[in-house]
Amino acid sequence: MILKTKDITMQFGGVTAVFKLNIDINDGEIVALIGPNGAGKTTAFNMVTGVYTPTEGKVFYTDAKGEQIDITGKLPSDIAKLGIARTFQNIRLFKDLTVYENVLIANHLHLKSDFLSATLHLPWYMNEAKQMHRNTEKLLQEVGLWEVRNEKASSLPYGQQRRLEIVRALATKPRLLLLDEPAAGMNPKETEELTEFIRQIHREYNLTIFMIEHHMDLVMEISDRIYVLEFGMTIAEGTPDEIQNNQRVIDAYLGVDEDA
């Protein structure tokens, strides 16, 4: 089990956004989190990635050595270093930087040289820097963004920006990747391509993927398991088939949000 949340609850003032959420994700799985708008999905992501500290409950992560670590309330940057990367619902690229720089920056977290040796470009830093550049080049070539590497991130078409955000997350060398509505705003063709892309990275980079998504085709196609959230609480959990046939889910969600 790579990620486990235990009864995490998030309250804002008097409003409970998420209530006693329990999620278990196994190594190598693709798990989806679905639910109507305002169900608390992004809040759940934010608790896992350290943006929010849960009001109650714990988040556990199992690292590559198989050690279980309590990551509740850790800094987002520390959680990223442990191997959890994410994307955002409203794309958050480094807009004025190039595609290449966007990806290169994501290598920074593994840098060992201190700032003085980096500034003075001392040999051990230069070695590390070379490695960072090689990684970036390799990654960009593998995911097909090599041609646009010198473009400003904000000048890419929408679909490419989504893709770049995922690639940037990949550059941090995560074991667990959190995707927040990766297909939002995409047409069916783009969604199809994205599905394929997610499959590809899942396979090639040895990832576990946890995603929030509204496009049911995509969710049903690639998820191993699905959690359904409503008003901050889990109302169902299971394989795509089980979820599709769950009456509560159909009532609460599928029927209403089909056209979204």
Next chain:
Amino acid sequence: MKFKKLLSLLAVSALATGLLAGCGGEEKAADSNVIKVGVFLPLTGDNAAGGELELRGIKLANQLHPEVLGKKVELVVADNKSDKAEAASVAARLIEKDKVSAIVGSYGSSLSMAAGNIVKENKVPAVGTSCTNPQVTANNDYYFRACFIDPFQGKVMAEYAHQNGFKKVAIVQEVSNDYSVGLAKFFREEFVKLTGDENSIVDIANYQTGDKDFTAILTNIKAQDPDAVFAPGNFTESALLVKQARQLGIDAQFMGGDTWETQEFIDVGGKDVEGVALSTAFDREKASTEEAKKFLDAYTKEYNGEPSALTAMAYDAYLIAVNGIEKAGTATDTVKIRDAIAATKDLECVTGMTTLDENGDPIKDVVIKTVKDGKFTFKDYVKAQAK
């Protein structure tokens, strides 16, 4: 796009006027029949008020003494903006670009100190108008001044307070103002010495330049019930201070230094500043010299009203500088001019016969004034020996 066009138009016209103005300057520089004296004053910024008053004095002096060594004296007025970095470059500019024979100014010690190294380095003498910090002339052979220094003024006021029988005095100092801190310090030492009572200073309160509300320190002072309050500082702040003190029902005698002697002090303070005592360098009633009469006549003609001591001292600074040029017999050998200025002895000035001591500071009598019916009026006189 329209804006960009407008902007470029503006830029071009600015450049053009600049060039024109620049050309005008060049022509003047070519004229070698004038002797240039730099006027180094704050005409904008915090100290602008003082700078303007002094500019009047220098201009008057220039009108009455327009020539030296048979040549016309031309004033090169430079604004040091009450800012030290500006002061340094302005002084350098006066020396290097305008090639002045001597500099007169500035109001404000820190501004003069910023120019100190430059006049020393370039060996051009400067005569300060009302820079009263002892550091201005200390360790600088090229800086002189026409005003008396802070320690002296502080001591004189302490003596005055003692003579008037004050036993308990509170001090309010503008802690960010070198002038105020200097006066307060020497007042305190002298007063304690004169009264022989360590506790004769009942309170020392601080405020910052620009403060408007003094009720807190004044309420504290009121509780001590002093006979007098010594509060040297900027005239705006001081006027508000006295005003608020009266509002709080403090009826002690307020005393200050020569910075108070400006119309603004009375304007802002109104009837509340009636009766305060302040030390200064000049008064009509004690105007003993011929020069003073000429000065007073000219001032009344030009500006109406009573001249402030600042104006008189600036006038004197000009006289000291020009006299130095005359005695040196040269307008180009600035070292000689410096020596001549240093040797100034019994020069007839507005504020009395002036002799510079070994530091380049004048030995002067002090006038104590008060405010009566909205005017500064003579109150007392302290001879120079008091030092």
Next chain:
Amino acid sequence: MEYFDAIANMSALSFAQHMVNGISLGSLYALIAIGYTMVYGILLMINFAHGDIVMMACYFAFFGITAFHIPWYFTFIITIILTAILGVLIERSAYRPLREAPKNSILISAIGASFLLENLANYLFSGRPMRFPDVPLLSQNISIGGIEIQAICLVIPVVTILSLVVLLHIVNHTKTGMAMRAVSKDYEIARVMGINIDNIISITFIIGSALAAIGAIMYGIRYPGITPMMGVMPGLKCFIAAVIGGIGNIKGAVLGGFILGLGEILIVAFFPDLSGYRDAFAFIVLIVILFYKPTGLLGEKTTEKV
């Protein structure tokens, strides 16, 4: 120990006098702080020029009475109108063009506007202080049971509280006020609801600047030396007062103003040795408050949408 002695030795009368001083200063801060808080509530920016608007208002009143010999009550009305116009003018020329720009640009623009007003005043009116004219009744001194006070000091708290009440009414019970609240929550939603955002922002600046003018008149009567730089320190302090109370919250601004005013007076009262540090007090309080309660005393907690 010395300090405890100072406190113990302070007579009840002195203490009462200090309290009165503090309340009068605090209510003045509060009055000006409201202007900051209103603009911040709507535009989410510090109107760095607010202090300088206060300064300009002082000059308007000064020239009205001394140069044009307009009766004081009439001058005050004209001052309020002129200042409101000035505020709107600043908003139109310096802030509106940058509404879509990064926040730092607006901040720089605000600093620029403040700097421009100061230099313009310095150029037009010279750096020499001018005397704010005395106003009958208000400039008088009165004595109440040994406490000495200027009549204006009694008026200021009343004006502040009155302004607060009127403003709260406008914000909570009028259509304009509701529109203001909507705009401060979310531009887009307000636009969709058919609110003319530009108008609402203009109204905010009119109210804020009018309050600045009222504050300036009180300030002028209380501290009658007016100079081009007079707005800088009160401007900063009143902004701090608004932050302490929770920026965007009108009641908070008033609370913050009182805390700051009383605090400044009482720190000198109890620790006379620290009188030289009085101006640092506001900043220290600001930093402490932001450290422990970043949204201020009455501010609402907001989290950035991720």
Next chain:
Amino acid sequence: MKKRDMILTIIGIIALFGLAFFVQEEMDSYIRRIVNLCLVYAIIGLSMNLTNGFVGQFSLGQAGFMAIGAYTVGIFTVPVEYRENIFYAMPMNPAIADIELPLWAALILGGALAALFAFAIGTPVLRLRGDYLAVTTLGFSEIIRIWITNAQSITNGALGIKDIPPLNDVRYIFLVTVICFVFITLLVNSSYGRAFKAIREDEIAAEAMGINLFWHKNLAFMVSAFFAGIGGGLYGALLGTVDPKNFLFTLTYNFLLIIVLGGMGSITGSMLGAVIVTAGLEYLRFFDEPLMLFGMDIPLFRPGFRMVIFSVLLMVCVLFWRHGIMGTREFTWQKAIDFVKNPLGFIKRKGAAQ
């Protein structure tokens, strides 16, 4: 960096050094003073650009850091024999009264103290954003000034310190400027520099990419303070005297204009901005002098007009020319070569790109 660019850079620096020698030997002290002021302002402008332009943290504390540097130089380089005279109102604290340092050591100490102070205040302050950060850093800069005013036995309070051994040596200041610029250029181009830019672009995303916001902001803040301290030290040595009123927070606005004009986030821009603002203000001086044009006295021109122009320029810059001269772009040799080869084409292409 390409080998060619490296060589060109070294040649360029040597050539500029030659120019500095020339200015030092051949120019009068007025020109030298202006050149020195440009260089010192460039250092401080650049230091401010590091936090404000590269990390996107709007800090207005530069005057305070400068004050720390300037006072360190003031206190420790004044010859011991003058000190009694200078500290005439209150004797200097015996702990420091006999310590005299050479200028370079005092500069580094001043920078280090400024950095230390930045570190101390960085913890609470850098959690804040935008306006709050601006006001608190401004507040700290005022607190430093007020402390300096009150700590008479160390700083001589309002009386200021004079007789700082004068430094009007273009070569010395140029050398320090080169060191500062090279250091910050290297820093900005290292992985840390990229992390700074990431924070500027999007703090939340940067954090999610494993960049520790607190540590990186603090780092930039300290480096910025360090160089502002050095710049302040040079400023003090250049003036030969320091007093607390020098370091009013309005001083920071000068550097704000420099970086806004030059381009927030551009090293080249900091230098250009500093030169234009310093030399330009000097050039604009004629606005303050009465002007006779075609025999007419133009009443517009009197003291104070220059500062009005200065502030209008700042406004115009922000409103119509938000990215300044350079934006976030930098000078590169490639661009320079392109320009020399085909000036017209270069400008056209640049125009088209915009």
